[in-house]
Amino acid sequence: MIVTERKELTEILEQLTDDKRIYLVVCGGCPEGAKTGTPEEVEKLKGELTEAGKEIVGDVRIDFLCNKALVGTRLSRKLDALRRADALLVLSCGIGVQATTAITMMKAHPALNTVSMGGFQGLFPSAERCQECGECVLSYTGGICPITVCSKSLLNGQCGGSKNGMCEVSTDRPCGWQLIWERAHELGLEDRLKRFIPLRNYSRWDFPDELRTTVRWALEVEETREEEEAEEVAKSSDRKKEKGQ
Amino acid sequence: MSLREALDSGQFVVTGEIGPPKGLDTHEMMEELEDLKGIVQAVNVTDIQSSVMRLGALAVCGKMVQMGIEPVFQMTCRDRNRLALQSDLLSAAWLGIENVLALTGDYTTLGDHPGAKPVYDLDSTTLLQTITTLEGGKDLSGNDLAGAPKFFKGAVVTPCADPIEPQIIKLEKKVEAGAQFIQTQAVYDPAQFEAFMKRVAHIKVPILVGIVPLKSAGMARFMNQNVAGITIPDPLIQQMKEAKKDDRMKVSAEIAGRLIKDMKGMCQGAHLMPLGWTRMVKDVLQIAEV
Numbered sequence: 001m002i003v004t005e006r007k008e009l010t011e012i013l014e015q016l017t018d019d020k021r022i023y024l025v026v027c028g029g030c031p032e033g034a035k036t037g038t039p040e041e042v043e044k045l046k047g048e049l050t051e052a053g054k055e056i057v058g059d060v061r062i063d064f065l066c067n068k069a070l071v072g073t074r075l076s077r078k079l080d081a082l083r084r085a086d087a088l089l090v091l092s093c094g095i096g097v098q099a100t101t102a103i104t105m106m107k108a109h110p111a112l113n114t115v116s117m118g119g120f121q122g123l124f125p126s127a128e129r130c131q132e133c134g135e136c137v138l139s140y141t142g143g144i145c146p147i148t149v150c151s152k153s154l155l156n157g158q159c160g161g162s163k164n165g166m167c168e169v170s171t172d173r174p175c176g177w178q179l180i181w182e183r184a185h186e187l188g189l190e191d192r193l194k195r196f197i198p199l200r201n202y203s204r205w206d207f208p209d210e211l212r213t214t215v216r217w218a219l220e221v222e223e224t225r226e227e228e229e230a231e232e233v234a235k236s237s238d239r240k241k242e243k244g245q
Numbered sequence: 246m247s248l249r250e251a252l253d254s255g256q257f258v259v260t261g262e263i264g265p266p267k268g269l270d271t272h273e274m275m276e277e278l279e280d281l282k283g284i285v286q287a288v289n290v291t292d293i294q295s296s297v298m299r300l301g302a303l304a305v306c307g308k309m310v311q312m313g314i315e316p317v318f319q320m321t322c323r324d325r326n327r328l329a330l331q332s333d334l335l336s337a338a339w340l341g342i343e344n345v346l347a348l349t350g351d352y353t354t355l356g357d358h359p360g361a362k363p364v365y366d367l368d369s370t371t372l373l374q375t376i377t378t379l380e381g382g383k384d385l386s387g388n389d390l391a392g393a394p395k396f397f398k399g400a401v402v403t404p405c406a407d408p409i410e411p412q413i414i415k416l417e418k419k420v421e422a423g424a425q426f427i428q429t430q431a432v433y434d435p436a437q438f439e440a441f442m443k444r445v446a447h448i449k450v451p452i453l454v455g456i457v458p459l460k461s462a463g464m465a466r467f468m469n470q471n472v473a474g475i476t477i478p479d480p481l482i483q484q485m486k487e488a489k490k491d492d493r494m495k496v497s498a499e500i501a502g503r504l505i506k507d508m509k510g511m512c513q514g515a516h517l518m519p520l521g522w523t524r525m526v527k528d529v530l531q532i533a534e535v
Contacts, residue, residue, distance in 0.1 A: 152352065152368075156415060159349035161473050190410065196422070198371070199327070
């Protein structure tokens with residue numbers, strides 16, 4: 001399972017500055033387990049956005065947004081409704097946001113940050129990759145991740161090494177920022193590339209021990225923890241009973 | 246007069262460039278510096294150019310200050326994280342180095358240590374922002390510095406890139422981050438450069454056009470194929486091809502001088518990267534009439 005966390009509301013609203021009509025695209029895979037994409041969380045976010053003056057024109061839940069084939073078939077039926085929105089707000093890991101942009105060719109903003117697990121790449125990855133950097137910038141890069149697509153993981157635009165659209169590292173590797181530029185150009189989002197992306201916090205690339213142990217952490221650790229907690233509760237109520245006697 | 250003062254005064258400014266050697270035999274580099282001394286305003290020192298391990302730019306720039314040659318300390322983001330970059334900036338200021346040129350840096354696999362770990366903690370824009378922050382008396386974590394440095398901050402741009410828009414967006418970011426002068430990638434087509442200068446007319450920072458003298462027709466063809474943002478027109482390649490081996494430097498100086506002459510009205514200076522052919526620089530400038 002990929003672990004995500006909700007972005008602060010202020011950051012989400014900053015991303016949505018130019019957009020009023022919002023369509024929510026929710027991944028029903030990992031964010032369910034990570035409790036960032038549960039129906040309750042989605043309702044909470046909807047309330048917050050409405051209060052901030054945004055109009056929620058619809059929402060859709062798709063199991064595993066990282067599975068582009070699935071996203072394609074599910075979203076193609078809803079494309080007309082989607083197009084009536086100014087932008088999509090995606091509750092998923094970085095791969096889901098990129099896959100959604102690639103399929104819909106619409107402006108899509110991430111509502112979540114993907115937490116580092118040290119390199120686990122989605123359940124159905126296609127060409128998109130997510131570094132789990134914990135500070136998602138896909139809102140400002142045309143829905144293509146500069147960290148994974150650029151050899152140097154540059155955040156503020158291409159270096160001088162791009163030639164004929166290819167990267168200096170290898171002639172068969174496209175320049176990541178060329179791809180980002182072309183996508184932004186196609187979507188009319190060139191101005192969003194002008195945003196200055198500040199220094200990153202690389203300590204977020206490290207990951208907690210509990211995620212180090214296993215990718216089935218949620219199943220193995222969380223459930224055991226819940227069981228243990230239940231046992232604790234049972235024990236303490238037993239003790240209360242004993243005291244009461 | 247320093248590079249900053251020369252550009253402020255509005256005169257056409259010429260800078261040169263040297264690359265430190267791989268090892269401690271510095272006599273050729275010293276000869277190159279002697280060739281350039283008194284002829285150009287300042288001399289760039291490349292930072293582990295092409296990712297090929299060599300003597301460091303910081304030490305060479307420090308030595309140049311002692312020799313009375315104004316250095317431009319090139320700094321890439323390839324090899325140092327934010328701790329090392331900030332520390333080296335303080336070291337540079339302490340050695341009397343005023344000019345710093347911020348670059349991304351060629352990728353590690355292009356050089357002679359392809360297995361090295363690339364860093365890129367900062368990029369060229371955030372490096373400029375970092376220099377500005379240090380000048381304000383703080384480090385990147387907001388801690389006070391006991392004594393703040395003062396720099397003249399430079400950046401680069403590729404005027405003949407295709408598409409040009411992403412280059413311009415990045416240039417705007419660099420100026421926003423504090424860049425005070427721009428040295429460009431090599432230009433061989435004045436018309437293309439003129440079009441670029443029109444596109445960046447809103448950027449009020451002096452721009453020095455980059456000039457790399459051609460050494461041979463083969464080198465020109467190689468650059469056309471392999472170097473980003475460089476297009477050498479066929480007539481120039483033909484001119485180099487027709488030159489006898491002994492005349493190549495002379496013909497090359499004529500081409501470079503003519504390019505500067507054609508473009509000096511469009512920008513505030515020229516940055517000459519002679520790749521070792523420093524003894525021709527005097528002729529180039531004579532032909533360029535600067």
